[in-house]
Amino acid sequence: MSQRDNKTKRVYINARIIDPASGLDVKGALLTEGIHIVEFGPKLFKDGVPEGIEVINCEGNCLAPGLVDMRVHLREPGDEHKETILTAGQAAAAGGITAIAALPDSRPILDDVSGVEYVARRAREAKMVKIFPYGAITRGMEGKELTEFGLLSEFGAVAFTDSTKAVANAQTMRRALSYAKTFNALIVQHPEEPTLAGGVMNGGEISTRMGLSGIPNHAEIIMVERDMRLVEMTGSRYHAAHLSTAGAVDVIRQAKARGLPVTCDTAPHYFCLNENSVLDYRTFAKVSPPLRSETDREAVFEGLADGTIDAIASDHSPHDQDSKRLPFAQAEFGIVGLETLFPLALQLYHKKALSLIDALSLVTNKPADILGLSVGRIAKGGTADLVIFNPDSPFFIDPEKFRSKSKNSPFTGFPAQGKVLRTVVDGRTIYDRTAA
Amino acid sequence: MTTYAETIAAGLTGHGHLLGIEGLRADQISDLLDLADSYVDQNRAVKKTTDLLEGRTVINLFFENSTRTRTSFELAAKRLGADVINMTVASSSIKKGETLVDTAMTLNAMHPDVMVVRHSDSGAVKLLSEKVNGSVINAGDGSHEHPTQALLDALTIRRRKGDLYGLRVAICGDVTHSRVARSNIHLLNTMGAEVRLIAPPTLLPSAIDRMGVETFHNMKEGLEGCDIVMMLRLQLERMQGSFVPSRREYFRYFGLDQEKLAMAKPDALVMHPGPMNRGVEIDSELADDLDRSLIRTQVEMGVAVRMACLHALTQGTLAGDVNSGGSKS
Numbered sequence: 157m158s159q160r161d162n163k164t165k166r167v168y169i170n171a172r173i174i175d176p177a178s179g180l181d182v183k184g185a186l187l188t189e190g191i192h193i194v195e196f197g198p199k200l201f202k203d204g205v206p207e208g209i210e211v212i213n214c215e216g217n218c219l220a221p222g223l224v225d226m227r228v229h230l231r232e233p234g235d236e237h238k239e240t241i242l243t244a245g246q247a248a249a250a251g252g253i254t255a256i257a258a259l260p261d262s263r264p265i266l267d268d269v270s271g272v273e274y275v276a277r278r279a280r281e282a283k284m285v286k287i288f289p290y291g292a293i294t295r296g297m298e299g300k301e302l303t304e305f306g307l308l309s310e311f312g313a314v315a316f317t318d319s320t321k322a323v324a325n326a327q328t329m330r331r332a333l334s335y336a337k338t339f340n341a342l343i344v345q346h347p348e349e350p351t352l353a354g355g356v357m358n359g360g361e362i363s364t365r366m367g368l369s370g371i372p373n374h375a376e377i378i379m380v381e382r383d384m385r386l387v388e389m390t391g392s393r394y395h396a397a398h399l400s401t402a403g404a405v406d407v408i409r410q411a412k413a414r415g416l417p418v419t420c421d422t423a424p425h426y427f428c429l430n431e432n433s434v435l436d437y438r439t440f441a442k443v444s445p446p447l448r449s450e451t452d453r454e455a456v457f458e459g460l461a462d463g464t465i466d467a468i469a470s471d472h473s474p475h476d477q478d479s480k481r482l483p484f485a486q487a488e489f490g491i492v493g494l495e496t497l498f499p500l501a502l503q504l505y506h507k508k509a510l511s512l513i514d515a516l517s518l519v520t521n522k523p524a525d526i527l528g529l530s531v532g533r534i535a536k537g538g539t540a541d542l543v544i545f546n547p548d549s550p551f552f553i554d555p556e557k558f559r560s561k562s563k564n565s566p567f568t569g570f571p572a573q574g575k576v577l578r579t580v581v582d583g584r585t586i587y588d589r590t591a592a
Numbered sequence: 593m594t595t596y597a598e599t600i601a602a603g604l605t606g607h608g609h610l611l612g613i614e615g616l617r618a619d620q621i622s623d624l625l626d627l628a629d630s631y632v633d634q635n636r637a638v639k640k641t642t643d644l645l646e647g648r649t650v651i652n653l654f655f656e657n658s659t660r661t662r663t664s665f666e667l668a669a670k671r672l673g674a675d676v677i678n679m680t681v682a683s684s685s686i687k688k689g690e691t692l693v694d695t696a697m698t699l700n701a702m703h704p705d706v707m708v709v710r711h712s713d714s715g716a717v718k719l720l721s722e723k724v725n726g727s728v729i730n731a732g733d734g735s736h737e738h739p740t741q742a743l744l745d746a747l748t749i750r751r752r753k754g755d756l757y758g759l760r761v762a763i764c765g766d767v768t769h770s771r772v773a774r775s776n777i778h779l780l781n782t783m784g785a786e787v788r789l790i791a792p793p794t795l796l797p798s799a800i801d802r803m804g805v806e807t808f809h810n811m812k813e814g815l816e817g818c819d820i821v822m823m824l825r826l827q828l829e830r831m832q833g834s835f836v837p838s839r840r841e842y843f844r845y846f847g848l849d850q851e852k853l854a855m856a857k858p859d860a861l862v863m864h865p866g867p868m869n870r871g872v873e874i875d876s877e878l879a880d881d882l883d884r885s886l887i888r889t890q891v892e893m894g895v896a897v898r899m900a901c902l903h904a905l906t907q908g909t910l911a912g913d914v915n916s917g918g919s920k921s
Contacts, residue, residue, distance in 0.1 A: 368714050483734075
């Protein structure tokens, strides 16, 4: 099967081909053979497709590189009742995502070679989207001893992060950054000063009214500011995950202006929702970092529009009912996001903050570049990881229809635009809306 | 008396539950206080019981230990003729497996008409109310609300001062962790009183000024011209360096004594939701001064207010019907 697949030719015709990496946006066709892209452009097969090539008619819809989601909690191994590599893959495929970076906070934590290898092997078996595991920065994500960055990188770790735990100790972080240079490894921080972040939602009027302990903006700002000084000291690459505050976006903006080698991402809920979503103690809107004020939401949106924020990641954090159907303070943090990343990223386009190609860039080549991956682009000889979509078709988000095992999304009934029609990994269709 | 009850039952039907003061209108609060007032005399009479709630079941479900509030609710229900069950669920047994929602649904299957619930987590009582058919009264949820305490405080004040409107009320102490403070802020603002908060900044939650209060960090300045001084309880573990450095420093600057009280109006009255830490937030002699302290009256009014709440929520309709407008899942 695989051998025959390697030679199967498929052509995608009547497509609006968009490749953010090269700036291409043309009407035309795209030919794949086996797992590779062979040729594409406006002139290809203009006078008809030869015999023996499977034809997929895009009917004028967009054909773009499959999305790259740089922050996903797989929950396998350890919490398979919340999500598995297979169900996450199915959810990602339905969301137009062809590559995901898996956070290391599974059980056991991915802090050694065997864990990283296990995830890579299970991903191959599932044959859905491509999965690139992160390694933990510190053993057991305890913030003390460094993991084997070199060996882990060799066995497939794309970058290093302690997931939703900050590396709080400044000396540990300094050493992690310094040591990472040996292997040109990227350190990804959950930027939150833990001693200020003991609360359960954003600190402010709403937390005060609801009687919930608040997490101040400054928990994030202080950690990003500290880390900028450590980046100055070490000269190492650094990435701040899921920014949620105006202050932190500003710190990164200034750091970039100073020429520091830093990047950052955010998640859709930080530019689509604000803290009002937790009113009535809605635990589906409980997330770390917390949903912030409207001012912060606007600043994150603005940070994406002006290029300060480099990527959008779903921060997919599946939780079962029992983990969320609890008093607010006891409920788990997290929002599922694989199936909403695409339409919510397009909010930037529909709200006229970015062109379609620039909005797509935030979920394709830019996150791929941060992680040093060759995916997320349409190139001759590159792998055929593609998505066909209609950017405009409107719908209301309905988590009950998610393929993810968990439905913990605060976006129920949210009006969105942009539907994924087909998702292709290595030339093979893994999601087809008409067949779904 | 029935007219009051009819009015309030109509007003609260939309709620089905009494989960907080926030969202109640001034006329609903006034009606509840009027109804409670009518129960004060009954409680002072030799025969204290009626049969208004005969055949109804009230469950006091306390996930947090409390003697006085639970006793007050129990007496209130018994004086109205209801059957009362008290359940104290230590939080540890909850952690052993059964969740709050499981507990709610188990008890719901026994068809209680009213559940009186206290829980250490903000929002927990609301969560429980979404899973049961009967009416739910919030007897305190985390740092969120304690509506019957605010109502009994209001009744106490109203009986001494005639009206809440235009009074200057100072709430002093650990506002951050206090559900009593939040419910009182909502109630006093709704009824047209002026609310001041007096505490060190470590005991005031962020953006509290957005709740329509003026804040003070100096007791004497804050108490100036006040008609009512409400003291809040400060838990001992918060006085050992985490929020304030020591008991003695706290009492020196934020404890109520005669000297500080002299800044308030000459006829200013002192309240405390209990249990008091004598010598920490309030001077012992002052607490017992019957001319100034309303602390014992508050306890008495508590039973009357809780009778009024039980009455209003159950009057004229089966508990299951009251709730029909509320959210279920």
